[in-house]
Amino acid sequence: MDQLMSALADPERLKLYARIVLDELEPRDEDSPTVRKHLGRLVSTGLVERRPDGTLRADPSVFRRERPAEIHPAVPRRLTGFFARGRLTSIPVRATVRHELLVHLTDTLFDTERTYTEGEVNDAFRTVHEDTSALRRYCVNDGLLVRERDGSSYRRAHA
Known part of the structure; x- marks a missing residue:
């Protein structure tokens, strides 16, 4: 609220x-x-x-006030405050919390065995937040997504 x-x-x-x-x-x-x-x-x-x-x-x-039961069950409890109606409302400033959020997003939005174009990565992130470039950049910087040197594709990093 x-x-x-x-x-x-x-x-x-x-x-x-x-x-x-x-x-x-x-x-x-x-x-x-x-x-x-x-x-x-x-x-x-x-x-x-x-x-x-x-x-x-x-x-x-x-x-209308949301009841805790309405929060999407896949979102880790610690991150529920960053979501409203299934969408990310803000990107955490604290690096540790942001990293936890990015792990959740990459686990949820991307398959480990697939390569994605930048447009596909943006489309996936856009389902939860409009600032796709920030989410993409944070994921690459945190080592969760690997970007090819020529920028042609992305893939999830191996765990």
Whole structure:
């Protein structure tokens, strides 16, 4: 709930959220860098969802308190605070906690016997968080994903 309130604490973001709730946001408005930035935060916290047809919808269910049983069981207990509605809400700053999160993500998102293109890695990370480049870079730096020298492919590191 704190993440939701934090996302709405910015007056510009709150106005954008109101426009989405009232269905007053035009598709051309999304071309603005400021709108894109604020929209990214609203989407990442689950306040707004993008439908398959590209339209935006404010989801009021995010204001209902989640019970611990609703947290995805595959997420280690220590990391549940970083997730809301199955999505990563923030990347931990502390290296040890971030590493634990990255281990969880690589174990969950990538097969050990497969090679992935950068696009496939991004698509996998995008299922949980929008900052795919940061997650990819952290995984490579932590030795969880191995990147070919020419950048053509990635694979999980052998345990």
